[in-house]
Amino acid sequence: MNTSTHPVAPEEVMAFLDNELSVTDAQAVSSHLEDCAECKSLAEEFRRTSQSLASWNIPGVPARLENLLMNRVAEIDSGFKGGKRGVFTRANSWSWKRWAIASGTTVAALLMVMAISVPNLLRSHLTRDEMEQFSQRQGYDRDSRGIEADGPPIANSRSIAVATALVPMIARTVSVSIVVKDLATSRSSLDIILARHHGYSAQLTVSTPQNAPQSLQASLRIPVSELPSAVADLKTLGRVENESQSGEEVTQQHTDLVARLKNARDTEQQLRTILQERTGKVAEVLQVEEEIARVRGDIESMEAEQKTLEHRVDFGTVELQITEEYKAQLYPPSASVSTRILNALVVGYRNGSETLLGLFVFVAEYGPTLLICLVIFALPVIFVWRRYRRMMNSL
Amino acid sequence: MNVGLNNADDELFRRYKQPLFGFFRRLVPDPDQGEELAQETFLALIRASSRYEPRALFRTYLYAIGFKILRAHRRKAAFRATFLGGEVGLREPASQNTTEAELCLRQAVGKLERIDREILLLREFELLTYADIAELLSLPVNTVRSRLFRARIALRHILSAPHLKPFAAKLAESEGHS
Numbered sequence: 001m002n003t004s005t006h007p008v009a010p011e012e013v014m015a016f017l018d019n020e021l022s023v024t025d026a027q028a029v030s031s032h033l034e035d036c037a038e039c040k041s042l043a044e045e046f047r048r049t050s051q052s053l054a055s056w057n058i059p060g061v062p063a064r065l066e067n068l069l070m071n072r073v074a075e076i077d078s079g080f081k082g083g084k085r086g087v088f089t090r091a092n093s094w095s096w097k098r099w100a101i102a103s104g105t106t107v108a109a110l111l112m113v114m115a116i117s118v119p120n121l122l123r124s125h126l127t128r129d130e131m132e133q134f135s136q137r138q139g140y141d142r143d144s145r146g147i148e149a150d151g152p153p154i155a156n157s158r159s160i161a162v163a164t165a166l167v168p169m170i171a172r173t174v175s176v177s178i179v180v181k182d183l184a185t186s187r188s189s190l191d192i193i194l195a196r197h198h199g200y201s202a203q204l205t206v207s208t209p210q211n212a213p214q215s216l217q218a219s220l221r222i223p224v225s226e227l228p229s230a231v232a233d234l235k236t237l238g239r240v241e242n243e244s245q246s247g248e249e250v251t252q253q254h255t256d257l258v259a260r261l262k263n264a265r266d267t268e269q270q271l272r273t274i275l276q277e278r279t280g281k282v283a284e285v286l287q288v289e290e291e292i293a294r295v296r297g298d299i300e301s302m303e304a305e306q307k308t309l310e311h312r313v314d315f316g317t318v319e320l321q322i323t324e325e326y327k328a329q330l331y332p333p334s335a336s337v338s339t340r341i342l343n344a345l346v347v348g349y350r351n352g353s354e355t356l357l358g359l360f361v362f363v364a365e366y367g368p369t370l371l372i373c374l375v376i377f378a379l380p381v382i383f384v385w386r387r388y389r390r391m392m393n394s395l
Numbered sequence: 396m397n398v399g400l401n402n403a404d405d406e407l408f409r410r411y412k413q414p415l416f417g418f419f420r421r422l423v424p425d426p427d428q429g430e431e432l433a434q435e436t437f438l439a440l441i442r443a444s445s446r447y448e449p450r451a452l453f454r455t456y457l458y459a460i461g462f463k464i465l466r467a468h469r470r471k472a473a474f475r476a477t478f479l480g481g482e483v484g485l486r487e488p489a490s491q492n493t494t495e496a497e498l499c500l501r502q503a504v505g506k507l508e509r510i511d512r513e514i515l516l517l518r519e520f521e522l523l524t525y526a527d528i529a530e531l532l533s534l535p536v537n538t539v540r541s542r543l544f545r546a547r548i549a550l551r552h553i554l555s556a557p558h559l560k561p562f563a564a565k566l567a568e569s570e571g572h573s
């Protein structure tokens with residue numbers, strides 16, 4: 001049965017029986033059904049199917065369903081949110097148990113945070129004097145322990161360490177980014193500020209690119225006593241965009257260095273005494289002299305290191321970046337329109353070919369690995385997905 | 396229809412409890428689950444009654460809620476069965492309160508594709524129009540019509556299968572009496 005031999009489609013016959021056709025179409029199908037035995041038979045089949053289905057009766061609603069529903073509605077109305085959760089139960093319908101668990105968890109979390117943060121907060125509120133007193137007290141304690149300890153070298157080094165630990169040695173670093181209107185003027189002002197505060201420039205770079213703002217980067221060394229006022233003067237050069245200060249404590253490093261230096265000097269002195277007072281073979285004398293030379297080298301190296309360290313403490317470092325406000329300039333077009341279009345086409349072609357090449361390289365490089373991963377992971381995913389679909393369809 | 400009132404809820408339940416119960420009993424093999432889903436649908440309806448806007452037939456609105464709950468139930472059941480093992484949907488309906496006709500028709504309808512089955516049941520038992528079914532299932536009306544046609548033809552073939560012939564004869568007999 002098809003529309004080439006029948007003026008109406010089988011679906012239209014079905015729609016006619018379901019009263020889903022317009023009046024005109026319904027009249028056309030009705031008159032066709034009177035004349036066409038085949039379509040009449042089809043319509044009869046549809047009727048029979050519907051009648052067969054109509055015998056699928058469902059027993060009445062059990063009374064317990066009504067009672068359960070009424071109970072749950074009553075629970076909702078009375079504001080009692082306990083019991084079994086429905087599909088559309090809202091998140092605010094927490095039972096007292098959930099509230100108790102949530103409150104307990106919150107209190108425990110707060111207590112933990114307080115236990116961690118309170119000692120830190122108290123420590124940060126100690127004044128500088130209190131800290132110094134504390135460190136001095138610690139120093140005296142260590143000093144007394146050092147004197148009681150056996151062996152002079154260890155005791156000496158500890159005493160020195162304690163003595164130097166009383167004054168904290170801090171290498172200060174300040175970073176400042178400033179935006180100025182005129183870089184040349186600021187450069188002159190920078191020199192004046194450096195001279196005023198007895199500082200010097202350890203490193204200075206000026207860059208003046210085209211179509212971009214000029215900038216100056218400098219690493220300044222300023223006596224630590226003058227550092228705050230020098231930084232304040234530098235800030236007057238323009239608008240401060242960024243400022244950060246840091247201090248690296250090198251007390252322990254310096255203490256260790258001084259102790260090692262003292263020990264090396266003592267060793268050198270002892271070696272010189274041996275050389276002067278003892279006699280021996282030439283080889284032994286040469287050996288002692290070699291040892292003295294080695295110790296002397298170590299001493300000089302450590303002295304240089306000590307000077308550098310002390311210099312870092314005595315002179316604060318200012319990492320300065322000065323950027324000039326960008327002033328756009330009108331330039332005549334560098335090339336004709338046709339040239340620019342041609343260049344754009346060439347660049348476009350090059351970019352396109354490079355992209356294709358990159359894609360090919362990527363596929364060649366990672367394709368096999370990706371394929372293996374895909375095979376490994378796709379199989380279980382397909383299996384699970386098919387099982388899930390089968391389960392869904394079976395429901 | 397003002398469904399925000401308590402007496403209106405009672406009226407709703409009285410009027411639609413049997414169609415909705417039948418809807419779930421026919422779509423879900425397990426009668427207990429069908430009852431539970433019907434209950435959840437009424438509860439959701441009562442909760443959402445304040446947000447109801449009469450843009451469509453109330454029956455369509457009700458079955459839309461029912462389908463949402465049914466799909467959620469299917470997803471959960473399928474997920475559980477997929478990842479926790481076991482089979483779903485294969486459980487035979489309880490023998491109590493189940494007639495021979497129900498068993499045979501359920502078996503025959505169960506052989507249809509899921510969407511075809513839903514369209515057929517919505518049309519035959521809930522008497523929804525093609526347009527309402529299309530809106531409910533988010534399908535074009537023409538698709539609904541062609542799937543319904545396919546489902547009816549397939550069902551006629553299934554019912555004429557040898558193992559269902561005795562049942563078909565009984566049905567024919569009852570049809571003759573009527």
